[in-house]
Amino acid sequence: MPAAHKLAMHHPTRERKPKTMLPPVWEGAEYPRYPPGTYDVRCNLIQGPDWLKNHRRWSIRLECNLLTEEGTISGFLNLGDDPHHFNVRRQSKYYKLWCEVNGGHPRKRQPMHWDDFIGKFFRVRIVDATKNGKGEPLSEAERYSKIEDFLEFLGP
Numbered sequence: 001m002p003a004a005h006k007l008a009m010h011h012p013t014r015e016r017k018p019k020t021m022l023p024p025v026w027e028g029a030e031y032p033r034y035p036p037g038t039y040d041v042r043c044n045l046i047q048g049p050d051w052l053k054n055h056r057r058w059s060i061r062l063e064c065n066l067l068t069e070e071g072t073i074s075g076f077l078n079l080g081d082d083p084h085h086f087n088v089r090r091q092s093k094y095y096k097l098w099c100e101v102n103g104g105h106p107r108k109r110q111p112m113h114w115d116d117f118i119g120k121f122f123r124v125r126i127v128d129a130t131k132n133g134k135g136e137p138l139s140e141a142e143r144y145s146k147i148e149d150f151l152e153f154l155g156p
Helices: 003-009 093-102
Strands: 037-052 057-066 072-078 121-129 144-155
Touching: 037 072, 037 144, 072 093, 072 121, 093 144
Parallel strands: 072 144
Antiparallel strands: 037 057, 037 121, 057 072, 121 144
């Protein structure tokens, strides 16, 4: 049999697997569950901005520490749907929150940086996430808590 023919017959699924295979290890963010309600939090970390293919928009995740108990909670803010640059509108949660944190509206061409949220305290409304990124329902076991609304800026 010619060598080229032998190569064409090679099938990757028939390769030998190592004797010990380790299971996958979760490296993503933790999304714990809390009773829905109003909480005071401090923003510690910003993840993103990331382009969300399923939603066709830019988003950032604000990771916040609860002040009344140990734990973190995430809030998600939209940065627009133009794949080439961020596009924040006056009606967006991002715009409203940025204005509260910075004491007023931005000046023309002023950068509205997400780092302005780091270290700030907020009163938030926490709810259970009931749908995934594709809009499909989450099972009870998959549900997690998220910040639905930033109700009030409490200060630096």
